[in-house]
Amino acid sequence: MKNILVVGSTGQIGSELTLKLRKLYHLDHVVAGYVPGAEPHGLVLESGPSEIVDVCNARQIAQVVDHYRIDTIYNLAALLSATAERAPLRAWDIQMNGLLNLLEISREKHCALFTPSSIGSFGPQTPRDDTPQDTIQRPTSMYGITKVATELLSDYYFHKYGVDTRSVRFPGLISYTKLPGGGTTDYAVEIYYSAVRGEEFVCPIAAGTYMDMMYMPDALKAAVEIMEADPARLVHRNAFNITAMSFEPGQICEAIRQEIPDFRMRYEVDPVRQAIADSWPNRMDDSCARQEWDWKPEYDLPTMTQDMIQHLRQTFE
Ligand code: VAH
Numbered sequence: 001m002k003n004i005l006v007v008g009s010t011g012q013i014g015s016e017l018t019l020k021l022r023k024l025y026h027l028d029h030v031v032a033g034y035v036p037g038a039e040p041h042g043l044v045l046e047s048g049p050s051e052i053v054d055v056c057n058a059r060q061i062a063q064v065v066d067h068y069r070i071d072t073i074y075n076l077a078a079l080l081s082a083t084a085e086r087a088p089l090r091a092w093d094i095q096m097n098g099l100l101n102l103l104e105i106s107r108e109k110h111c112a113l114f115t116p117s118s119i120g121s122f123g124p125q126t127p128r129d130d131t132p133q134d135t136i137q138r139p140t141s142m143y144g145i146t147k148v149a150t151e152l153l154s155d156y157y158f159h160k161y162g163v164d165t166r167s168v169r170f171p172g173l174i175s176y177t178k179l180p181g182g183g184t185t186d187y188a189v190e191i192y193y194s195a196v197r198g199e200e201f202v203c204p205i206a207a208g209t210y211m212d213m214m215y216m217p218d219a220l221k222a223a224v225e226i227m228e229a230d231p232a233r234l235v236h237r238n239a240f241n242i243t244a245m246s247f248e249p250g251q252i253c254e255a256i257r258q259e260i261p262d263f264r265m266r267y268e269v270d271p272v273r274q275a276i277a278d279s280w281p282n283r284m285d286d287s288c289a290r291q292e293w294d295w296k297p298e299y300d301l302p303t304m305t306q307d308m309i310q311h312l313r314q315t316f317e
Contacts, residue, residue, distance in 0.1 A: 003069050007033040007053050007061075007102070008076035010040050012180040013116075013173065013219065017074060020220045022048050031068050055098030058105065065109050072227065075102050075115040081143035081276050083182030088142035095146035096153075103157045103165070112164035114227055115154055117239035119171050119212050120184075121147035124279045131281040133241050133288040140279050154238035166226050167239040168289070171212030173219050174304060176311040184276045188213055188252055192305075195256045195263045196312040203249045204270035210282035214244040215299035215307070222295060229293035236288055244297035245304075246283035255305040 002025045008014045009032035018040075021030045032040050033053030040050045051064045055077040064070065077094055078084075084091035099115055106113040122131060123138040137148045147169075154165035172185025179193070180186045187205050194201035222242050247255075253265045289295035299307070 002029060002072050004030045004072045004074065005033055005053065005064060005068065005070045006030065006074045006076065007055055008078070009044060009050070010034050010038045011076055012175060012178050013170075013216075013223075014074070014076040015040075015044055015178050016175060016216055017076070017220055017223055018044050019047065020224065021074075024224065031064065031070070033064065055094060055101060058101040061101055062105055062109070065105055065111065070109070070111055072112045073102060073106060073114070074223065075099065075113060078146075079143070080181060080183035080186075081120050081141050082184055082186075082270075082273050084143040084146070085141060085272055085276070091142050091146060095143075096149055099150055099153060103153060103163060106163050106165070107157060107161045112166070112227060113154070113157075114167050114223060115150050115165070115238075116167050116223070117147045117151050117169045118143070119169060119280050119284065120144040120276070121151060121169060121239070122279075122281050126281060128282045131241065131284040133236060133285065141276050143276075144279070151238045158237050164231070166229070166234070166237050168222050168226055168242045169239045169284070170219060171214045171243050171284070173214055173216055174308065175216035176308050176315065177216075184273045184280070185211055185213065187249065187273075191249075191252060191256065191265070192308045192312055195260050196309060196316055201253075201263075201265040203253075203265055203267050204273055205249055205277055206269045206274055207250050207267060208248050209274070209277050210246050210248045211277060211280055212243040212246050212282075212284050214242070214297065215304040218244050218297040218299055221298070222289075225295065226289075226293055233292050235292055240289040240292070240295070241284040241286045242289045242295055242297075243284045243286050244299060245301050247301055252301065252305070255301045256309070258302070259305060259309050
């Protein structure tokens with residue numbers, strides 16, 4: 001039976017991943033790590049243990065790992081791309097010094113460690129269509145720089161010390177339980193909230209800007225499956241390209257109009273997020289994940305849109 005620590009358990013991914021892991025592995029064996037000011041609430045608080053775990057406090061992490069005999073850590077502590085541009089040094093501290101703390105503790109205490117990368121780890125020189133698993137990565141955002149460094153450090157700890165590090169490059173993630181905070185792909189979540197509220201959506205990303213996207217249930221499935229994969233099949237470790245769909249704002253708007261015909265959208269481009277989006281791929285090639293651990297998404301744009309609208313209508317009724 002695994003004993004799991006989720007660092008950043010109250011964020012967009014962490015809050016849902018914690019609940020999924022508790023269903024899979026047992027309520028008491030999944031610890032929700034959080035920082036003061038981002039306390040767990042609702043089911044994350046009530047369904048299992050939670051502890052203060054600041055990724056920049058190595059002693060605190062080690063105490064929790066020892067107390068709960070943790071053998072697997074999901075590290076979801078990060079400032080997303082647009083926020084990281086406003087606080088680059090803080091983003092480096094969390095994403096790099098914090099990661100080093102977790103890698104060292106995983107080395108000393110024999111924990112497996114998942115630290116996601118992102119389409120943000122690519123840059124303007126990266127091939128934009130069918131972006132290969134192994135290709136040039138020269139991101140121009142602090143978020144992307146930390147994600148490339150995360151991939152390299154995680155691979156280093158695997159090859160040098162045998163630490164069981166594995167991860168994926170997440171696309172933009174879309175969910176109905178918690179709004180993301182400060183990402184370039186956040187528009188693809190916020191648009192659904194506007195549509196269900198009957199409001200016109202003001203899109204910060206320009207028409208024709210394609211980005212890889214994924215519905216949260218598929219992202220959670222990937223986070224579990226990669227850590228359960230047969231290590232003998234893994235040629236890569238950190239971090240697998242995975243995607244489910246690629247769309248530009250006009251296409252998600254049209255998909256919503258199939259469900260809410262009077263939905264309206266206009267554009268007011270945010271130059272910071274647009275510059276970041278322009279440096280990212282249009283669509284990744286995820287064939288390595290499909291070959292090495294049988295990755296396969298379940299949702300596409302129409303089925304995600306139907307499910308998002310159905311759940312948000314329940315929330316707002
Ligand atoms: C962001 N949602 O926009 C995050 C993610 C692939 C994008 O890293 O920063």
